[in-house]
Amino acid sequence: MKAVVLGFEESHFLEGLSALKRLSEFLGKEFEYVALAVSKDELKLLGYDELHLVRSDSTYKALNSLMSHVIDLNPDVLVGINVKDSVDVIGRLAARMGRYMVTDVSSIIKSNGDIYLVRPILGARALAYYKYTEGVFFTISGGKFQPYKDSSEPKVIEVPLKEEGFRVIGREEKSRGAVDIESAEVVIGVGRGFKSKEDISMATELAELLGGEVGCSRPIAADLGWLGEDRWIGISGKKIRPKLYMPIGISGAPQHIMAANDSRIIVAVNKDKNAPIFNYSDYGVVADLYEFIPILIKVLKEKLKR
Numbered sequence: 001m002k003a004v005v006l007g008f009e010e011s012h013f014l015e016g017l018s019a020l021k022r023l024s025e026f027l028g029k030e031f032e033y034v035a036l037a038v039s040k041d042e043l044k045l046l047g048y049d050e051l052h053l054v055r056s057d058s059t060y061k062a063l064n065s066l067m068s069h070v071i072d073l074n075p076d077v078l079v080g081i082n083v084k085d086s087v088d089v090i091g092r093l094a095a096r097m098g099r100y101m102v103t104d105v106s107s108i109i110k111s112n113g114d115i116y117l118v119r120p121i122l123g124a125r126a127l128a129y130y131k132y133t134e135g136v137f138f139t140i141s142g143g144k145f146q147p148y149k150d151s152s153e154p155k156v157i158e159v160p161l162k163e164e165g166f167r168v169i170g171r172e173e174k175s176r177g178a179v180d181i182e183s184a185e186v187v188i189g190v191g192r193g194f195k196s197k198e199d200i201s202m203a204t205e206l207a208e209l210l211g212g213e214v215g216c217s218r219p220i221a222a223d224l225g226w227l228g229e230d231r232w233i234g235i236s237g238k239k240i241r242p243k244l245y246m247p248i249g250i251s252g253a254p255q256h257i258m259a260a261n262d263s264r265i266i267v268a269v270n271k272d273k274n275a276p277i278f279n280y281s282d283y284g285v286v287a288d289l290y291e292f293i294p295i296l297i298k299v300l301k302e303k304l305k306r
């Protein structure tokens, strides 16, 4: 049985392999493990039988090669990490190959002899169990499967890059800063409780003091355009898992909090004591942000002697 992990960086392959090892343990049979990577540079991956490498700096340039290679391989199972490119490519492949697909799988379990792919639904308030059948394609949520590595070195197979069928007709840069809130250890969330764009400087100062980044709810990025889309947290934005998430003036809509509730500690600040965000928080501060943030900044500066 052939199992393919499609990925773009090392962590995708380690976590994907971990999910497959779990599946193989439940099935009682080993797979032939194939890593299918799009990378410009050499990738050092362990634990796979084969590494099929498409040399490209872009998934889209490699799209035709990727699609036809997977169709040729005809894997029994295909896994990717739940990032936009993987979901997109695996979704297209599932449709073309007549497979079914499950996204955002957070665990794999066995119960009464059946194997289930489990994923959160309804803003992570419930779990859906999809019975595993051969031929499934799925994506796993990042950080949910312990990275798996062993010492075996895969045989490397170069997959030729076919560019026909896909043509770049123009290029337009998206306006964005160099922000990576997905890997920040501290994120200060800005919501509609902030009355103006200028007021966000308070959150920025707080984030700087705590060594973190500023993130935001959808209206701040999408409707008001006060912050770039790379700071947008939510089901249609970025998923974060910081040590500390501090949503300020954010009500706690499922579409927002679902992408942040893997944060280690959530400290919410909201002037409405009934705001839903408090249901997801480890600590809650019922206060007007315009009073609370300046005090917190002052105390932090004293403590940090700045």
Ligand SMILES: Cc1cc2nc3c(=O)[nH]c(=O)nc-3n(C[C@H](O)[C@H](O)[C@H](O)COP(=O)(O)OP(=O)(O)OC[C@H]3O[C@@H](n4cnc5c(N)ncnc54)[C@H](O)[C@@H]3O)c2cc1C
Pocket: 190, 191, 192, 193, 194, 216, 217, 218, 219, 220, 232, 233, 234, 235, 236, 237, 248, 249, 250, 251, 252, 253, 254, 255, 256, 269, 270, 271, 272, 275, 287, 288, 289, 290
């Ligand atoms: C298909 C779909 C996808 C979506 N995707 C996303 C997504 O990816 N990310 C996302 O964030 N949203 C998303 N949304 C929107 C989401 O449903 C909410 O509308 C949005 O998250 C609300 O943003 P908010 O909390 O900033 O604003 P609000 O809901 O308006 O909340 C503002 C909060 O600020 C508090 N407040 C006001 N003034 C103060 C003050 N002075 N001090 C302290 N607190 C104050 C209020 O009590 C209130 O709780 C999506 C919606 C849909 C339908």
